[in-house]
Amino acid sequence: GCVIVEDTSTHVVCSCDHLTSFAVLTSPDATMSRADALALEIITLVGVVISVPCLLLTFIIFAYFRRLRNLTRVILMHLCLNLSIALLIFICGVEKTGDPDNCTGIAVALHFFMMTSVFWMLAEGVQLFRTFVVVFDTD
Secondary structure (H helix, E strand, C coil), rough: CCCEEHHHHHCCCECCCCCCCCHHCCCCCCCCCCCHHHHHHHHHHHHHHHHHHHHHHHHHHHHHHHCCCCHHHHHHHHHHHHHHHHHHHHHHHHHCCCHHHHHHHHHHHHHHHHHHHHHHHHHHHHHHHHHHHHHHHCC
């Protein structure tokens, strides 16, 4: 699990003894066996290895076939590309947080791409609302 090494008014330093990138996501008080940590690491890696190519394939298909493009699909293209970048930063960078500058850079990049993903999903939802609800509203 993870334990708090130092807790000051400006920062918290944790020390984790499990091998997965889920150390970033789990609470510091959680305990996890090495088998569970390895299983989570494998699940993370498999999920990213499946997700990134599928997201990029979706982007490439919509980029190549211009007749498939409309506003909803352009939003989807941006979301796919954004999620791909976020996943790649997560899987490549989360283990390289030993240096404070690297850690800050990775955290900022992850935060940026996760927030922009949320807003692309919001744009997708607004566009779907406008497509289906506004069109069929007869009042």
